[in-house]
Amino acid sequence: MDQKQDHTNTILAQLESTESLNSMDVAKSLAINHQDLVGYLLQLESANYIKTEGLKQDQLILTEEGNTILNSQSGEYEIYQKIPDQGISMADLQKLFGIEQVAKVKQEQGEKKEKQAEDPKKKQFDLGFGNAKKMGYIKMDKGVISKVGNDLPDKIKLELQQFNNIKLGSAQVKLLIERKLAMISTIKYFDIKKGIRYSSKFREQFAALTTEQLLSGEWKDCDYKSINLKAEGEKISMGNLHPLLKVRKQFSQILIGLGFEEMPTNQFVESSFWNFDALFQPQKHPARDAHDTFFCSDPEYSEEVDTQLRDKVKTMHQSGGVGSIGYQYEWSHEEARKNILRTHTTAVSSKMLYRIAQQYKEKGYFPKKYFSIDKVFRNETLDATHLAEFHQIEGVVIDKNASLGQLMGIIREFFRQIGINKLWFKPTYNPYTEPSMEIYGYHPILKKKVEIGNSGVFRPEMLAPLGIPEDVNVIAWGLGLERPTMIYYDIRDIRTMVGPEVKVETVRSNAFCVFESK
Ligand code: PHE
Numbered sequence: 137m138d139q140k141q142d143h144t145n146t147i148l149a150q151l152e153s154t155e156s157l158n159s160m161d162v163a164k165s166l167a168i169n170h171q172d173l174v175g176y177l178l179q180l181e182s183a184n185y186i187k188t189e190g191l192k193q194d195q196l197i198l199t200e201e202g203n204t205i206l207n208s209q210s211g212e213y214e215i216y217q218k219i220p221d222q223g224i225s226m227a228d229l230q231k232l233f234g235i236e237q238v239a240k241v242k243q244e245q246g247e248k249k250e251k252q253a254e255d256p257k258k259k260q261f262d263l264g265f266g267n268a269k270k271m272g273y274i275k276m277d278k279g280v281i282s283k284v285g286n287d288l289p290d291k292i293k294l295e296l297q298q299f300n301n302i303k304l305g306s307a308q309v310k311l312l313i314e315r316k317l318a319m320i321s322t323i324k325y326f327d328i329k330k331g332i333r334y335s336s337k338f339r340e341q342f343a344a345l346t347t348e349q350l351l352s353g354e355w356k357d358c359d360y361k362s363i364n365l366k367a368e369g370e371k372i373s374m375g376n377l378h379p380l381l382k383v384r385k386q387f388s389q390i391l392i393g394l395g396f397e398e399m400p401t402n403q404f405v406e407s408s409f410w411n412f413d414a415l416f417q418p419q420k421h422p423a424r425d426a427h428d429t430f431f432c433s434d435p436e437y438s439e440e441v442d443t444q445l446r447d448k449v450k451t452m453h454q455s456g457g458v459g460s461i462g463y464q465y466e467w468s469h470e471e472a473r474k475n476i477l478r479t480h481t482t483a484v485s486s487k488m489l490y491r492i493a494q495q496y497k498e499k500g501y502f503p504k505k506y507f508s509i510d511k512v513f514r515n516e517t518l519d520a521t522h523l524a525e526f527h528q529i530e531g532v533v534i535d536k537n538a539s540l541g542q543l544m545g546i547i548r549e550f551f552r553q554i555g556i557n558k559l560w561f562k563p564t565y566n567p568y569t570e571p572s573m574e575i576y577g578y579h580p581i582l583k584k585k586v587e588i589g590n591s592g593v594f595r596p597e598m599l600a601p602l603g604i605p606e607d608v609n610v611i612a613w614g615l616g617l618e619r620p621t622m623i624y625y626d627i628r629d630i631r632t633m634v635g636p637e638v639k640v641e642t643v644r645s646n647a648f649c650v651f652e653s654k
Contacts, residue, residue: 140176141338143166143168143173143176144176144179144180144338145336145337145338146165146166147162147166147176147177147180147186147328148180148185148186148334148335148336148337148338149336150162150165151186151328151329151330151334151336152336155329155330156327156328156329157327157328158325158326158327158328159173159174159177159188159325159326159327159328160323160325162328170325174326177326177328180331180338181331182361183331183333183338183341183359183361184331184332184333184334184362185330185331185333185334185335185338186328186329186330186331186334187328187329187330187331188326188327188328188329189326189327189329190324190325190326191324191325191326191327192322192323192324192325193322193323193325194304194320194321194322194323195304195320195321195322195323196299196302196304196309196312196318196319196320197318197319197320197321198296198299198317198318199316199317199318199319201316201317202296202299202312202316202317202318205292205293205296205317206293206296206297206299209290209293210264210290210291210292210293211260211261211263211264211267212264212267212268212271212273212290212292213268213273213290213291213292213293214264215229215233215261215264215265215268215273215274216268216273216274216283216288218232218233219274219281219282219283221282221283221286222282223280223281223282224280224281224282225279225280225281226279226281229281230258230261233257233261234257235255235257235258235261271291272284273288292317295308295312296317299318304320333359339359340359341359341360341361342358342359342360342361343360343361344360345360373644374644375643375644376643376644376645376646377643377646378633378643378646379621379624379625379627379633379643379646380527380617380618380621380633380634382621382646383617383620383621383624384509384527384529384617386554387509387529387554387617388507388509390550390553390554391507391529391531391550393553394505394546394549394550395505396505396506396507396531397504397505397506397507398506398507398508398509399484399485399488399506399507399508399532400484401481401484401508401509401510402510403478403484404477404478404511404513405432405475405476405477405478406438406475406476406477406478406483407437407438407441407472407473407474407475407476408424408471408472408473408474408475408476409438409441409446409449409472409473410441410478410483410486410487411476411478411479411480411482411483411486412424412472413449413453413467413471413472414449414486414487414490414598414601414602415482415483415486415567415568415598416452416453416567416568416595416597416598417567417568418453418463418465418567419453419465419467419468419471419472420465421567423479424471426515427515428479428514428515429476429477429479429514429515430476430477430513430514430515430524431474431475431476432474432475432476432477435475436474436475437470437473437474437475438473438474438475440469440473445490445601445602445603446469446472448600448601449467449472449601450467450469451601452597452600452601453465453467454466454467456597457597457600457601458596458597458600458606459596460596460597462597477512477513478512478513479512479513479514480512480528480530480614481508481509481510481512481528481529481530481614482530482568482612482614484508484510484530485506485508485530485532485612486598486602488506488532489532489534489594489599489602489604489610490602490603492504492534492604493602493603493604493605494603496603496604496605497603501536501605501608503533503534503535503536504532504533504534504535505531505532505533505534505535506531506532506534507529507530507531507532508528508529508530509527509528509529509530509617510527510528511525511526511527512525512526512527512528513525514526518631520628520629520630520631521619521622521630522630523618523630523631523634523635525634526616526617526618526634527616527617527618528614528615528616528617529614529615529616529617530612530613530614531546531550531612531613531614532610532611532612533546533610533611533612534604534608534609534610535608535609535610535611536607536608536609537609538593538609538610538611539593539609539611540571540593540611542611543573543591543592543593543611543612543613544561544573546611546613547559547575547589547591547613551575551577551588554620555624556577556578556588557578558577558578559575559576559577560575560576560577560585561573561574561575561576561591562574562576564590566590566592567595568592568594568595568598569591569592569593569594569595569612570592570593570595571592571593572590572591572592573590573591573592574587574589574590574591575587575588575589575590575591575613575615576588579623580623581623581626586619588615588616588619588620589613589614589615589616590613590614590615591611591612591613591614592611592612592613593609593610593611594609594610594611594612618630618633618634621633
């Protein structure tokens with residue numbers, strides 16, 4: 137039988153004739169430390185052989201100093217012993233303790249006198265000297281220190297030798313603690329009683345019933361571990377959707393539900409033409425500045441677009457059409473060909489409108505609803521709410537009957553489905569829409585209105601050059617993806633959601649579900 141089994145059975149045997157055991161006594165009798173005993177107790181308890189109750193007890197233990205004294209002698213006594221029978225001066229006594237020298241050395245180095253008091257040897261000596269006087273070991277007369285009596289015992293050491301008999305709570309204990317020779321420490325131990333399956337011999341418990349045990353009938357004599365139905369299953373390590381992806385997915389599902397089709401957005405680099413010019417955004421517009429837009433250096437210019445289209449856009453900018461006088465400036469091809477990182481998904485919409493117009497030429501008119509969700513780039517200063525790359529969601533409705541009222545209706549329905557019911561529209565200016573409306577929603581956490589999107593009816597100056605017939609209206613709106621995600625997932629700093637500071641664990645532990653709409 138191995139030692140472990142031995143110990144286990146000894147514990148059980150000790151419990152046979154008594155109602156309860158103290159774990160400290162058991163550890164002592166097995167000559168093992170208490171911590172090791174706890175291991176055996178846990179095993180016995182889980183098999184219901186024993187029941188334990190955790191108890192605490194205060195115990196007086198010697199401090200390091202107390203132990204040192206017990207093993208040699210007290211400082212007071214050392215001083216007493218070093219004093220010769222004829223007496224000694226303070227300076228000489230200190231010398232015997234190696235103090236004077238230290239003080240001198242320090243003085244030579246120009247240190248202040250007070251420093252001597254900080255010398256630990258001196259401090260120790262002063263303490264012992266004071267105590268030795270108080271305890272009546274020594275006396276001082278006209279500068280001469282002498283012993284009282286000749287063979288006094290080391291009282292402190294004697295007291296510490298009696299340490300085990302000192303009762304907690306006595307005045308003696310208080311003194312020992314005050315003198316930092318002893319301290320109280322709380323020890324934890326167990327009261328051990330018989331458990332419901334107690335037996336004086338421990339039998340191995342099987343974790344599972346085997347076919348062999350069943351066939352041989354052996355199972356009748358076997359003990360089995362009980363099944364812990366409350367045990368938690370092992371954590372499954374799995375990936376999860378990033379909050380942005382969840383919101384993105386939900387938005388696209390809503391839009392698909394409303395009959396929108398997704399536009400292809402797989403092109404981050406776009407020519408200024410589709411991002412700005414085709415949207416009737418003048419070439420001197422501040423948004424086209426390097427402060428707001430990332431320009432590409434290689435390749436710096438995009439390929440030329442269809443020259444007919446290019447010329448129509450050019451004429452619209454320079455001198456207008458469809459009742460407009462345009463911007464009255466010299467439009468530059470070169471400027472329009474500059475490659476940039478798209479600054480909004482409306483660059484995708486303008487290209488799509490051109491394609492639709494091409495199809496109209498073959499198939500004739502048909503209404504269409506499109507949406508896109510993808511990355512856009514702006515040369516922003518990064519902070520808790522701004523990144524240089526973020527996502528936009530854009531919806532476009534191409535319909536002869538499309539109106540401002542319909543636009544407001546679609547926007548209301550879209551936001552209703554993501555749980556934002558209170559909306560406000562505020563007139564604004566966009567070069568490509570007229571009328572244009574900023575969309576404000578009620579922020580449930582900030583408890584105030586916040587801007588959540590921009591919208592409008594595309595201008596004839598934009599639609600006509602693309603080839604969209606005059607009687608076809610196009611309404612559109614756009615919003616950011618990050619802001620609603622931050623609101624719904626209570627993310628305070630955008631940088632914890634996107635970029636190099638995102639913790640994989642945050643994504644992993646993210647709730648599986650998407651936020652609920654009312
Ligand atoms: N492109 C606009 C923006 O970036 C949003 C918008 C889209 C406005 C469509 C009107 C129509 O804010």
